[in-house]
Amino acid sequence: MQHSSIHWFRKGLRLHDNPALLAAATDCCCLHPLFILNPSSSQAGTNAQRFLLDALRDLDGSLQKIGSRLFVVRGCPEEVFPSLFHAWGTTRLTFEVDTEPSARQRDATVAKLAAQHGVEVIQEVSHTLYDTERVLALNEGKAPLTYKRLQSLLATLGPPEKPAPALTQEHLQGCHTPCQASHDTDYGVPNLEELGQDPTNVGPHLYPGGETAALTRLDALMERTAWVCSFQKPRTAPTSLSPSTTVLSPYLKFGCLSVRTFWWRLDQVYQGQEHSQPPTSLHGQLLWREFFYTAGASIPNFDRMVGNPVCLQVDWDNNPQHLHAWREGQTGYPFIDAIMTQLRTEGWIHHLARHAVACFLTRGDLWVSWEEGLKVFEELLLDADWSLNAGNWLWLSGSAFFHQYFRVYSPVAFGKKTDRDGAYIRKYVPILKDFPAEYIYEPWKAPRAVQERAGCLVGTHYPQPIVEHGVASKRNLGRMKVAHARKGNKSPMRHQAHFTSSCHPSCLSLPQAPSESHWLVPQWPNHKGKSPRPRGSEPHKDIQAVVSYGSCTTCPVLTHFAQPPCINPFPSPSLRLATWLLPPPQKSTPTPSTCPKKVCHPSI
Numbered sequence: 001m002q003h004s005s006i007h008w009f010r011k012g013l014r015l016h017d018n019p020a021l022l023a024a025a026t027d028c029c030c031l032h033p034l035f036i037l038n039p040s041s042s043q044a045g046t047n048a049q050r051f052l053l054d055a056l057r058d059l060d061g062s063l064q065k066i067g068s069r070l071f072v073v074r075g076c077p078e079e080v081f082p083s084l085f086h087a088w089g090t091t092r093l094t095f096e097v098d099t100e101p102s103a104r105q106r107d108a109t110v111a112k113l114a115a116q117h118g119v120e121v122i123q124e125v126s127h128t129l130y131d132t133e134r135v136l137a138l139n140e141g142k143a144p145l146t147y148k149r150l151q152s153l154l155a156t157l158g159p160p161e162k163p164a165p166a167l168t169q170e171h172l173q174g175c176h177t178p179c180q181a182s183h184d185t186d187y188g189v190p191n192l193e194e195l196g197q198d199p200t201n202v203g204p205h206l207y208p209g210g211e212t213a214a215l216t217r218l219d220a221l222m223e224r225t226a227w228v229c230s231f232q233k234p235r236t237a238p239t240s241l242s243p244s245t246t247v248l249s250p251y252l253k254f255g256c257l258s259v260r261t262f263w264w265r266l267d268q269v270y271q272g273q274e275h276s277q278p279p280t281s282l283h284g285q286l287l288w289r290e291f292f293y294t295a296g297a298s299i300p301n302f303d304r305m306v307g308n309p310v311c312l313q314v315d316w317d318n319n320p321q322h323l324h325a326w327r328e329g330q331t332g333y334p335f336i337d338a339i340m341t342q343l344r345t346e347g348w349i350h351h352l353a354r355h356a357v358a359c360f361l362t363r364g365d366l367w368v369s370w371e372e373g374l375k376v377f378e379e380l381l382l383d384a385d386w387s388l389n390a391g392n393w394l395w396l397s398g399s400a401f402f403h404q405y406f407r408v409y410s411p412v413a414f415g416k417k418t419d420r421d422g423a424y425i426r427k428y429v430p431i432l433k434d435f436p437a438e439y440i441y442e443p444w445k446a447p448r449a450v451q452e453r454a455g456c457l458v459g460t461h462y463p464q465p466i467v468e469h470g471v472a473s474k475r476n477l478g479r480m481k482v483a484h485a486r487k488g489n490k491s492p493m494r495h496q497a498h499f500t501s502s503c504h505p506s507c508l509s510l511p512q513a514p515s516e517s518h519w520l521v522p523q524w525p526n527h528k529g530k531s532p533r534p535r536g537s538e539p540h541k542d543i544q545a546v547v548s549y550g551s552c553t554t555c556p557v558l559t560h561f562a563q564p565p566c567i568n569p570f571p572s573p574s575l576r577l578a579t580w581l582l583p584p585p586q587k588s589t590p591t592p593s594t595c596p597k598k599v600c601h602p603s604i
């Protein structure tokens with residue numbers, strides 16, 4: 001039978017590796033490539049909308065080159081389809097599987113409508129590396145909650161499928177796309193004004209949307225063999241003035257780039273070369289994407305706190321002023337304000353910059369709900385992606401996946417690690433550009449004469465810090481403890497290895513809050529840096545070992561111990577070394593009476 005097909009583009013805005021599009025073109029005499037613009041369903045800001053329109057124009061151009069066109073229709077899919085099926089005599093509808101809950105609901109309704117109109121429906125997986133349903137089935141229907149668990153499940157499935165061939169003119173032999181002279185007026189890609197957006201609100205056009213731009217960017221990156229092979233995410237810098245990671249995220253989000261194509265191109269580059277490994281390598285980044293897609297596909301209310309079974313229930317503050325100051329880059333912390341300015345103007349920020357501002361908004365400083373931050377990111381990021389956004393906000397706010405909530409980013413020290421002179425701040429907060437490096441991260445500490453020379457008085461031209469970090473983070477730590485205690489006193493760490501059964505030795509040996517160097521290489525009475533690594537600890541599990549030591553979070557002494565002034569989320573070589581130097585866990589369990597501060601948690 002020769003079909004009259006509609007291929008419904010939603011994500012997957014590409015011709016390469018698009019198996020559902022190929023299915024539409026198979027045994028097909030009439031093809032309608034369709035995109036439905038449903039402005040009411042999108043929270044995207046002007047920059048992201050521009051990216052989408054770029055991508056649609058590019059797609060239309062590519063389809064034209066192979067003798068077809070894109071039909072852009074406005075409305076709600078459930079209402080649009082019945083009339084299209086009728087008008088176009090459709091017998092087959094194809095689309096890519098979308099795992100987001102609202103999309104699944106929409107697709108189920110559309111599939112039902114299609115059945116009522118006698119239209120066959122074909123759905124294909126191509127937005128993720130694996131079919132998330134298969135991964136979930138391997139894990140008894142539950143989302144793997146650790147990266148390691150995901151890796152072991154994927155190992156049983158083998159490598160991801162190879163990409164499908166790109167749609168070409170040959171696939172469309174004998175198939176036509178009926179277009180009128182009025183196509184552009186009836187079905188053309190609108191501009192920003194037509195979408196009700198103010199085009200003067202857009203920032204610099206750094207990342208043009210579309211498959212062509214995606215593949216060009218990918219090609220250029222894959223030429224850099226040494227960079228690809230040595231890529232380690234923790235070694236990339238949030239303060240870099242040109243991106244230190246790929247910035248392929250917007251292209252992956254809209255499906256202008258197939259994640260399988262990206263995976264297999266990396267694989268080609270890796271061939272015969274020594275290369276970094278997951279979780280820090282580029283393959284490792286794509287597995288993080290898979291991790292959050294799998295979680296988002298199966299955890300109820302994944303983007304919310306209430307009703308989300310993996311999410312810590314926290315009494316966040318309702319503080320619209322703080323939220324506004326954060327969003328607008330007016331917190332008085334230059335590093336935070338620079339990041340939020342980059343986000344608002346350019347639509348993309350580095351992963352660790354996202355860490356810094358997400359921690360600052362939530363458990364670090366402002367104690368505002370991660371759901372509020374998620375909404376701001378949803379509006380401002382070019383790559384705003386439901387599963388990735390929610391998963392990472394859950395992580396950064398210490399609500400799920402990541403439980404070392406005592407590891408708080410300093411809004412001052414963190415940026416300094418990669419940018420002591422503050423070039424990043426000078427670029428994005430130009431009012432501060434003439435401050436000496438000594439004060440660029442803390443301009444409120446500059447003497448008045450220095451502020452005058454810099455042409456910026458703190459409190460007049462640039463805000464005072466909205467909270468005192470030291471005070472706020474300490475207070476918030478207490479509130480996190482309360483949230484954990486309420487959870488049934490199930491400190492997540494107590495489920496971990498043997499270390500967690502006893503209080504950390506620092507409780508007994510450190511009379512006061514130690515310095516960072518203590519933290520990194522503690523001097524143990526009998527170990528003098530030469531002890532064998534702790535029993536049961538293996539090099540590749542070093543991070544886990546350190547984390548386990550920091551786990552007795554209910555003990556204030558340890559809290560200090562676990563709170564150096566600035567914490568790199570990825571332990572440095574010296575920290576890994578420190579793990580090796582740690583003594584084996586104590587034989588006798590310390591009790592409140594042996595703890596000099598008598599503050600150990602009652603449960604130990």
Ligand code: FAD
Binds near residue numbers: 292358383390
């Ligand atoms: P690269 O380092 O070059 O990585 C390549 C690809 O791997 C990325 O494009 C992305 O698809 C994937 N990836 C990398 N890191 C992660 C991660 N932590 N989680 C999931 N996938 C990852 N990413 C989004 O794409 N959309 C979001 O809405 C989003 N929201 C985030 C919110 C917060 C609070 C945080 C901390 C992170 C968020 N991320 C999000 C994850 C990550 O920051 C971005 O994917 C990454 O910075 C994009 O830049 P890149 O393409 O240069 O990444």
